Amino acid sequence: MTGFKKILIPLLFFSLILIFFYNLQFTTTNIPGYDGYYHIKMAEIIKTHGIIKKFHWLQMTDLKEHYVDHHFLYHFLLIPFTYFGLIEGAKLSAVFFPSLMVLAFYLFLKKFDVKFPIIWSLLLLSSSHPFLFRMCLPRAPAIALIFLFAGLYMTFKKKYFQIILLSFFFVWLYGGFILMILFAILAFIGNFLVKRDVEIKTILFPLIGSTAGLIINLYFSFNLKFIFIQITKAGISRVIKGGGEWLGYEPFLLIKDSFPLFLIFIFSIILLKRSKNRISCETITLILISISLLLMTLRSRRFIEFFTPFAMIASAFSIKDLQGKFFSGRYKVRIYEKVLFSFVLIALLIFFGVYQYGMAQEELIVDRRPVDRYKGAALWLETHTPGSTVYTTDWDDFPELFFYNSKNRYLVGLDPAFMYLYNEKLFKKWDLINSGQISGNLYDILLKDFKTPFLFTDSSHAEFIRFADKNPYLRLEYTDPYCRIYSVVRKKES
Secondary structure, three states, X not given: OHHHXXXXXXXXXXHHHHHXXXXXXXXXXXXXXXXXXXXXXXXXXXXXXXOOOOOOOEOOOHXXXXXXXXXXXXXXXXXXXXXXXXXXXXXXXXHHHHHHHHHHXXXXXXXXXXXXXXXXXXXXXXXXXXXHHHHOOOOOHHHHHXXXXXXXXXXXXXXXXXXHHHHHHHHHHOOOOHHHHHHHHHXXXXXXXXXXXXXXXXXHHHHHXXXXXXXXXXXXXXXXXXXXXXXXXXXHOOOOOOOHHHOOOOHHHHHHHOHHHHHHHXXXXXXXXXXXXXXXXXXXXXXXXXXXXXXXXXXXXXXXXXXXXXXXXXXXXHHHHHHHHHOOOOOOOOHHHHHHHHHXXXXXXXXXXXHHHHHHHHHHHHOOOOOOOOHHHHHHHHHHOOOOEEEEOOHHHHHHHHXXXXXXXXXXXXOHHHXXXXXXXXXXXXXXXXXXXXXXXXXXXXXXXXXOOEEEEEOOOHHHHHHHHHOXXXXXXXXXXXXXXXXXXXXXXX
């Protein structure tokens, strides 16, 4: 019966988490965010056409000749979900993978004998609504977290050869694979601080696995340049704005949005510091990881999805280190105290859980983009302009257009930095056109420089629309409440 319980309890818990994320995900009918449209479409393309080496869909980027799918393993794992239909499949993947991540979180704590792992898992889901929202996006971080949990488990248990294999596939899964190496370095430091022991294997084996993953790679050697650009010019030293997730997080807003998380994290560390208990190297490592991820989150809010679970794990391990002090038998806990504590804990879980769930739900509802808002325009382009390159006035319109129409080609997408690094002069011209401030012969600029006879814009680009409607070289071909399509007409003779 004990063996049966070991399987039954996690399965029941996983089922409840599935229901939780299913209800949250299907608050809306659209695919949350932007990247999900691209990811599920890539899964379908790989399913039907095989591995993609040239990404001709983005003409003003290096990707058109040297594409690097740094989420290849994620796209491969998405393939089964495409059989549900691309929209439903994307949404269901963002139910299944986050639920699997929470189960992995629970099992990680259980493997290290942390008391009440289910409570800690529920605290994770009740601690930060930005974390819940980002888990609802059909993206790779939910699976990346599972890899990172497994990597830390192998590091703490000194399963070095297994971590080589894990690190190898992590490179194929997620562009942020450098996190595995960062965690290994922090584990090395944590081990040294506690044991004064230099365990070089802690860093060496993840490094070997990651290096092998880069070299034994479908996209070698172009992936090396791509990863370098992702980390530097399109990452920490980028000079142009990307998506909102790259913006820094204001400290006050971060604490407000994730108040229960900070309350638990700070309280557990204060208790640990005031106690005279020996702190384990695992706890020190997790605190170092949490602080590092906090700093990364302050610089770029996208890292909230990593900071939240690791700060909660660090809190759980801190309390675990205190158990010898509080559960040693010196102080006998009375029945009424247990009941009172349980009641308060359940009340707080319900209160914060409902609040954070509601806030995440509200964030999903605020995104009022209909899932098919560009479908009409995309199909019009496919029918009337097959194979031509389409000028787009915004880089983040690409995923939805690509989702419905992979027959046409587009200028830029995924990240505006790719276009900027491809041709800075063209990027600046593109920016001027989009704001309606371009000077010179628009006909020649569009056909000779951008090589595009058709322009797509969403309805929010009022300056461009005013400019286009007055320009003699542009003719409106298609319009609906969400977007417009213009064609470049023949140059008039003077």
